[in-house]
Amino acid sequence: xTNSLPAALDDAAPVTGGSVTDFNRCRAHVLQRIAExxxxxxxxxHAFIENIFPADYYAALRAHMLAFKHxxxxxxxxxxxxxxxxxxxxxxEDYSDVIGCFRRVFSDxxxxxxxxxxxxxxxxxxxxxxxxxHEEFEFVFTEAGRFQNIHIDIPPKFLSLVFxxxxxPVTPEQEERNATILYDKELKPHYLARFKANSVCTFVPQxxxxxxxxxxxxxxxxVMFYVNGDALRQWQSIRKAxxxxxxxxxxxxxxxQKLKDHPLMSFDEEGRRLAEERAACLVNAPQGRVLVDEHGxxxxxxTHPE
Numbered sequence: 001x002t003n004s005l006p007a008a009l010d011d012a013a014p015v016t017g018g019s020v021t022d023f024n025r026c027r028a029h030v031l032q033r034i035a036e037x038x039x040x041x042x043x044x045x046h047a048f049i050e051n052i053f054p055a056d057y058y059a060a061l062r063a064h065m066l067a068f069k070h071x072x073x074x075x076x077x078x079x080x081x082x083x084x085x086x087x088x089x090x091x092x093e094d095y096s097d098v099i100g101c102f103r104r105v106f107s108d109x110x111x112x113x114x115x116x117x118x119x120x121x122x123x124x125x126x127x128x129x130x131x132x133x134h135e136e137f138e139f140v141f142t143e144a145g146r147f148q149n150i151h152i153d154i155p156p157k158f159l160s161l162v163f164x165x166x167x168x169p170v171t172p173e174q175e176e177r178n179a180t181i182l183y184d185k186e187l188k189p190h191y192l193a194r195f196k197a198n199s200v201c202t203f204v205p206q207x208x209x210x211x212x213x214x215x216x217x218x219x220x221x222x223v224m225f226y227v228n229g230d231a232l233r234q235w236q237s238i239r240k241a242x243x244x245x246x247x248x249x250x251x252x253x254x255x256x257q258k259l260k261d262h263p264l265m266s267f268d269e270e271g272r273r274l275a276e277e278r279a280a281c282l283v284n285a286p287q288g289r290v291l292v293d294e295h296g297x298x299x300x301x302x303t304h305p306e
Contacts, residue, residue: 027104027111034115034118047202076088081148088140092135121267130230138222151211156235161202
């Protein structure tokens with residue numbers, strides 16, 4: 001496999017041949033770490049997996065990321081917060097050994113099923129095969145002093161994954177303060193997915209998967225989402241028809257249909273929790289966002305469209 005790094009960055013690129021990017025070794029390690037990690041339903045369905053990669057592969061992934069972070073190959077990333085524009089490097093067309101190994105591991109049916117099994121009642125091979133890595137597969141570089149609006153992620157995303165790749169060593173306090181913040185239904189923040197090297201937070205986007213982050217230091221991560229192609233096309237139609245607006249029935253319908261077709265283990269079979277969660281959903285802005293006032297309370301749905 002060839003390395004797709006630009007010529008100007010060749011000297012900075014890691015040499016990632018041989019066993020470092022061996023698919024079977026990395027796959028076995030990832031599967032073991034997924035199996036050894038307990039999922040949680042509080043404040044919503046998620047899992048925080050430490051040491052997700054073999055140490056040498058993680059070092060190669062980090063070196064690959066840093067080759068781009070300090071280059072002119074990054075572009076602006078606008079969706080986190082309009083006041084603070086972050087940087088990104090998209091990996092969809094990155095054919096390097098290190099990203100090729102990453103893509104193969106997380107495109108593997110057994111790996112997908114292992115993650116699905118933590119949350120979905122029927123984590124079937126058919127469901128795993130229907131999910132693919134979304135084009136928003138990228139390194140995200142966030143400077144200190146930034147924050148992300150609270151949001152739930154769009155309905156076509158069946159699993160969201162944030163891999164943490166700090167450039168420099170971080171203290172336990174920095175790990176916590178730069179975590180992916182998981183909010184409960186009162187929008188109280190919980191710092192459960194720490195910004196810890198070689199770890200990942202994965203969760204199921206649903207009615208109350210409120211999350212975001214704030215940064216006190218450089219916060220470097222790799223983001224990846226599993227999406228269903230049919231659901232993604234339906235969501236694009238919803239947005240085109242301007243149905244992703246107050247009262248957000250398009251978004252609510254799409255989430256409800258996903259969870260009816262693929263129920264979560266934590267939801268009752270009779271659908272009572274599904275109806276309750278839909279009625280209580282706090283989304284008040286497009287793309288599943290929750291805008292709040294200075295007291296952290298959600299703004300009215302009908303007065304703050306984006």
